[in-house]
Amino acid sequence: MIRMHKFLLFASLLYLISSCTMPARQGAIPDNTARYLPAFDLEGHRGARGLMPENTIPAMIRALDLGVTTLEMDTHITKDRRVVLSHDPYINHEHDLQPDGSEIPAADKHKYVLYQMDYATIKSFDAGSKFYDKFPQQEKLPAYKPLLSDLIDSVQTYLQQNELPQVYYNIETKSKPSGDGKLHPAPDEFVDLLMEVIEAKGIAEWVIIQSFDVRTLQVLHRRYPHIKTSLLVENVKGLNKNLEALGFLPDIYSPYYRLVTPKLIKDCHEKGMKVVPWTINELQEMKRLKEMGVDGLISDYPNLYREL
Secondary structure, eight states: OHHHHHHHHHHHHHHHHHHHHSOOOOTTOOSSGGGSSOSSEEEETTTTTTTSOTTSHHHHHHHHHTTOSEEEEEEEEOTTSOEEEOSSSBOOTTTOBOTTSOBOOGGGTTTOBGGGSOHHHHHTSBSSSSOOTTSTTOOOOOOOOOBHHHHHHHHHHHHHHTTOOOOEEEEEEOOOGGGBTTTBOOHHHHHHHHHHHHHHTTOGGGEEEEESOHHHHHHHHHHOTTSEEEEEEOSSSOHHHHHHHHOSOOSEEEEBGGGOOHHHHHHHHHTTOEEOOBOOOOHHHHHHHHHHTOSEEEESOGGGGGGO
């Protein structure tokens, strides 16, 4: 009996010690997801698209100054196999200018396909000077589509020089089956080229790869399981069907914000996924979603986060 008493006492002490040293759990998320992602993620969409030219270095720097925890961005692959920041697969005539400063005719709106252009040519186009009527508050200045590698260098240097905390990079692979070989390489090559940059820069632990294209996420899950993934969703198929199509549980489920419900949040948390919707540009909607229980927000106007 005495030996049994000592054993139980010892077991109790072990339990108490382990309980004290375990990382604190956040919310209802049952796995360790919350330990390596922000408790509440404030993301600058394409940097700070509402304030600066999208997917440019100035947009990312503005987002850093506004205190985001994550920089959200889009990537494409050039003809010379370099990873460049751009949402569209071509030079967009709505907000980009030709190298001589002239406008791109509407008839040529799909003429300049990034995957069919060397980066040196892409960089010669002005991605920041043209007034963009969808975002009239944008500060206009000469800018260009940067390489992901140059963007990372600029951000890391800025963080160090200004003694700012490390941020995450939420990088989207802009691809779809119909674009293979025309607008971008096949998923395996796209992911390998992207990961070459990420690993060369030593930021893998601070990277999230997001996509609507489940194929690129599947390649990541198979070849680079240490990289965090986010499934972008804009359909109404529902959580289970979207996860079934993906084939595994991503770290983040990222739906269009109007698709978010309390039940979706609860179901995602029970599966160990965070919910980070896109793209929320009104303060009241941000507050509503935060109160509902989402784990972060993606916005063109990260300046609004200060009012949360």
